[in-house]
Amino acid sequence: xxxxxxxxxxxxxxxxxxxxxxxxxxxxxxxxxxxxxxxxxxxxxxxxxxxxxxxxxxxxxxxxxxxxxxxxxxxxxxxxxxxxxxxxxxxxxxxxxxxxxxxxxxxxxxxxxxxxxxxxxxxxxxxxxxxxxxxxxxxxxxxxxxxxxxxxxxxxxxxxxxxxxxxxxxxxxxxxxxxxxxxxxxxxxxxxxxxxxxxxxxxxxxxxxxxxxxxxxxxxxxxxxxxxxxxxxxxxxxxxxxxxxxxxxxxxxxxxxxxxxxxxx
Amino acid sequence: xxxxxxxxxxxxxxxxxxxxxxxxxxxxxxxxxxxxxxxxxxxxxxxxxxxxxxxxxxxxxxxxxxxxxxxxxxxxxxxxxxxxxxxxxxxxxxxxxxxxxxxxxxxxxxxxxxxxxxxxxxxxxxxxxxxxxxxxxxxxxxxxxxxxxxxxxxxxxxxxxxxxxxxxxxxxxxxxxxxxxxxxxxxxxxxxxxxxxxxxxxxxxxxxxxxxxxxxxxxxxxxxxxxxx
Numbered sequence: 377x378x379x380x381x382x383x384x385x386x387x388x389x390x391x392x393x394x395x396x397x398x399x400x401x402x403x404x405x406x407x408x409x410x411x412x413x414x415x416x417x418x419x420x421x422x423x424x425x426x427x428x429x430x431x432x433x434x435x436x437x438x439x440x441x442x443x444x445x446x447x448x449x450x451x452x453x454x455x456x457x458x459x460x461x462x463x464x465x466x467x468x469x470x471x472x473x474x475x476x477x478x479x480x481x482x483x484x485x486x487x488x489x490x491x492x493x494x495x496x497x498x499x500x501x502x503x504x505x506x507x508x509x510x511x512x513x514x515x516x517x518x519x520x521x522x523x524x525x526x527x528x529x530x531x532x533x534x535x536x537x538x539x540x541x542x543x544x545x546x547x548x549x550x551x552x553x554x555x556x557x558x559x560x561x562x563x564x565x566x567x568x569x570x571x572x573x574x575x576x577x578x579x580x581x582x583x584x585x586x587x588x589x590x591x592x593x594x595x596x597x598x599x600x601x602x603x604x605x606x607x608x609x610x611x612x613x614x615x616x617x618x619x620x621x622x623x624x625x626x627x628x629x630x631x632x633x634x635x636x637x638x639x640x641x
Numbered sequence: 642x643x644x645x646x647x648x649x650x651x652x653x654x655x656x657x658x659x660x661x662x663x664x665x666x667x668x669x670x671x672x673x674x675x676x677x678x679x680x681x682x683x684x685x686x687x688x689x690x691x692x693x694x695x696x697x698x699x700x701x702x703x704x705x706x707x708x709x710x711x712x713x714x715x716x717x718x719x720x721x722x723x724x725x726x727x728x729x730x731x732x733x734x735x736x737x738x739x740x741x742x743x744x745x746x747x748x749x750x751x752x753x754x755x756x757x758x759x760x761x762x763x764x765x766x767x768x769x770x771x772x773x774x775x776x777x778x779x780x781x782x783x784x785x786x787x788x789x790x791x792x793x794x795x796x797x798x799x800x801x802x803x804x805x806x807x808x809x810x811x812x813x814x815x816x817x818x819x820x821x822x823x824x825x826x827x828x829x830x831x832x833x834x835x836x837x838x839x840x841x842x843x844x845x846x847x848x849x850x851x852x853x854x855x856x857x858x859x860x861x862x863x864x865x866x867x868x869x870x
Contacts (some may be wrong), residue, residue, distance in 0.1 A: 477646040487756050491692060507695065556841070
């Protein structure tokens with residue numbers, strides 16, 4: 377009995393040594409990438425085609441394996457060698473402890489929970505953990521970037537490589553901006569960049585020939601067409617409003633300055 | 642969990658897995674499981690990427706990232722199939738698609754495994770260009786490992802066909818280059834995935850420029866040479 381067992385172990389060790397030697401030979405060849413697959417494919421196909429009995433059947437009364445050889449999951453999983461029935465049921469049971477799927481599932485669930493947590497707003501401005509880091513250095517200069525220095529109420533928009541002052545709330549709204557678009561930057565930030573011409577709204581009512589520039593909350597009368605063109609305005613900039621609305625706006629300095637009290641529309 | 646168990650088979654018993662594809666065993670079930678797993682993992686990674694901007698960006702990226710990979714697969718699948726046919730392969734289209742799904746499944750698993758690292762940097766750094774390049778690096782590594790699986794799988798699945806091993810390998814690597822180009826252009830078309838700080842959320846950004854120029858510009862900005870405008 378003991379002799380039989382010894383012979384069997386010798387056979388197994390021989391097979392193992394041959395397989396290792398074959399792998400080493402295959403890897404040492406220059407076209408190893410191709411040839412590596414040859415024994416793998418052939419061996420795997422053989423194992424699927426042939427009877428899945430690499431070892432002689434053990435009698436029922438066979439004693440337990442020797443203590444130096446652990447009966448690990450490999451041995452337990454051996455009956456799961458692919459057969460027709462297992463193929464129909466699902467993938468063959470792997471000859472190793474199956475915990476990767478569970479681990480992946482837990483990792484995915486944990487990540488989902490984390491994504492939810494870091495996207496929960498933590499203050500009334502909607503700041504989340506994911507966006508809580510100061511992002512001064514993260515500014516990306518693209519047309520439409522709206523910025524405001526911390527201690528300055530004036531708002532600028534980045535256009536064509538320059539920052540342009542938006543001179544009134546109406547101009548801000550007319551361009552479709554909302555307060556959430558405004559990126560607060562450090563004081564002095566704009567000094568490092570080119571400043572372009574300001575963005576104004578030019579107002580006129582149909583019943584009056586006069587044209588006004590809206591700046592802040594005041595209307596500034598543009599005295600004549602020369603002053604209008606000298607500032608680079610075009611007729612497409614003019615927005616028509618009601619004369620009543622224009623009359624309600626307080627008067628500012630005329631354009632050009634010092635032209636006396638402005639006429640009311 | 643059943644769909645996830647196929648990943649364990651791919652990662653730990655790939656020869657058997659590829660052999661079953663070669664024999665056409667359970668292709669439908671395998672493809673369904675890989676599709677479900679990869680879509681879920683890509684969506685999670687996309688949500689992590691988009692979280693750096695806003696919740697809307699997170700949701701958008703979660704939807705767009707699986708779309709990116711699956712569309713690339715659909716676009717590139719006929720090329721691989723017909724080129725293989727041209728070199729005497731007897732594989733079916735389903736077998737080719739199964740191999741490609743294996744590629745994106747492996748890529749998605751690696752992305753998922755990288756996601757804790759990406760989340761860590763998301764929470765501890767604020768530089769947009771760095772975060773963008775970090776993601777480019779993660780995608781590159783995951784993609785390379787994924788296509789390595791494809792190369793290995795193709796060798797096993799097409800072993801014994803009429804075509805020579807050298808020709809098979811050439812077809813696979815040519816296809817991998819094509820896959821990378823199509824994938825990067827698709828990513829550029831579907832951008833933003835991270836979302837630029839200072840700009841409002843946008844589902845798609847206007848076309849213009851290209852992926853490679855943007856990566857170079859980002860590297861330049863990190864090194865202080867240029868400012869990305």
